[in-house]
Amino acid sequence: MTTAAQPPAGVTVRVPGKINLELVVGPRRDDGYHELATVFHAVSIHDHVTVVRAEEWSVRTTGDLAARVPDDESNLALRAAHALAERHAVEEPVAITIDKQIPVAGGMAGGSADAAAALVACDALWGLGLPREDLVSVAAALGSDVPFLLYGGTAVGSGRGERLAPVLSRGELHWVLWASHDSGLSTAAVYAEADRLRGEATVTEPEPSDDLLVALRTMDTAAVGACLRNDLQQAALSLAPELADVIEAGRELGVEGAVVSGSGPTVAFLVASSAAALDLSVGLAARGPEGDIRRTVGPVMGAQVVGPPVPSGPTLHIG
Known part of the structure; x- marks a missing residue:
C-alpha cells in the first residue's frame, strides 16, 4: 500500500477516445475558434499513459502508431504535465510513456485524451489530490476536447466544446x-x-x-x-x-x-x-x-488511474 511516506514511483492512467454523435459548427469567433454545439461520446478504445519520477522532462510513445506522435515539447501530454506543475509550483520532472491505440489525427481526440490522462496521472503522482473540477481549468487551456476526456460518458459540449453538461442515458x-x-x-x-x-x-x-x-x-x-x-x-x-x-x-x-x-x-x-x-x-x-x-x-468512463507503471511495449494493454 502506498503511504504519504512512500509516494508512488509512477502512475498509469487509462483514457478513452471519443466520437462526436453531433457536431454543429456555428460562426467563427473573434479568437479564431468556432462556436460549437456537440455531443461527445467516449468509446472503449483506450490509450494508457504512464508517468514516473525522473531527472528531466520527457515523453515517448509505444505501439504501431508511435511514429506519428511527437516526442518533443509540442506533445500535448507533456504540455499538460508542465501546465499542472506550473499551476501548483511542482518542481519534479516526470517521464511520460504513451501506449497509443487511439487513431492519430483521426477525429477521436487522441492527443487530448493523452493530455487528460497526464493531468490525472501527475495529480496522483504528486499527491495533489485535486478534484476533477480543478483539473478542468487546466485542461480547457490545452484544448477543446481535453475537459471531456477527464469525465467520459456522453455530454453536450458548448463554446469551443470545453463547457460540458452530462447527458442522461441508459445502456450502451x-x-x-x-x-x-x-x-x-x-x-x-x-x-x-x-x-x-x-x-x-x-x-x-x-x-x-x-x-x-x-x-x-x-x-x-x-x-x-x-x-x-x-x-x-x-x-x-x-x-x-x-x-x-x-x-x-x-x-x-x-x-x-x-x-x-x-x-x-x-x-x-x-x-x-x-x-x-x-x-x-x-x-x-x-x-x-x-x-x-x-x-x-460506448459510453465509457474518462481518464482513470489503473495502477502503477507496467512494462511498456507495442502490445501493452491494461484491463
Whole structure:
C-alpha cells in the first residue's frame, strides 16, 4: 500500500477516445475558434499513459502508431504535465510513456485524451489530490476536447466544446470504426475547408438536437442513428474523398447510422448489436477501402488511474 511516506514511483492512467454523435459548427469567433454545439461520446478504445519520477522532462510513445506522435515539447501530454506543475509550483520532472491505440489525427481526440490522462496521472503522482473540477481549468487551456476526456460518458459540449453538461442515458451503443492506415486530417485544415465551402452563407448560433438527446435517454439505436450529424463532414470528404466510399460501403452493408467523427477521417458506424458489429467489420474488410477497422462500445468512463507503471511495449494493454 502506498503511504504519504512512500509516494508512488509512477502512475498509469487509462483514457478513452471519443466520437462526436453531433457536431454543429456555428460562426467563427473573434479568437479564431468556432462556436460549437456537440455531443461527445467516449468509446472503449483506450490509450494508457504512464508517468514516473525522473531527472528531466520527457515523453515517448509505444505501439504501431508511435511514429506519428511527437516526442518533443509540442506533445500535448507533456504540455499538460508542465501546465499542472506550473499551476501548483511542482518542481519534479516526470517521464511520460504513451501506449497509443487511439487513431492519430483521426477525429477521436487522441492527443487530448493523452493530455487528460497526464493531468490525472501527475495529480496522483504528486499527491495533489485535486478534484476533477480543478483539473478542468487546466485542461480547457490545452484544448477543446481535453475537459471531456477527464469525465467520459456522453455530454453536450458548448463554446469551443470545453463547457460540458452530462447527458442522461441508459445502456450502451455498439460501433464499428474505420480509420485510415496511412494519414490523418489536420483539424485546422478541416475547419478552414468548412469555412471555404460555406462561403458567404449565414451561420446561426449552434444548438444540440432535442431529438438526439431524447433518443440517448433510452439508447434507441435506430433513433440515435437517424440523428447523427457533423457539420465538418463535407469538408472532411472534400479533403479525403475516399471517405465517401467508406460511408457508402457501410450503408450498403446495413447500419443504423454513419458519421465522420470530429474533423475526421475516422468514420463511425452505429449498429444494433455486438453480432452486427462483427458482421459489419468482416464486410468492410472484404469490400474496402483498406483501413483499420475496430469494434467498440460506448459510453465509457474518462481518464482513470489503473495502477502503477507496467512494462511498456507495442502490445501493452491494461484491463
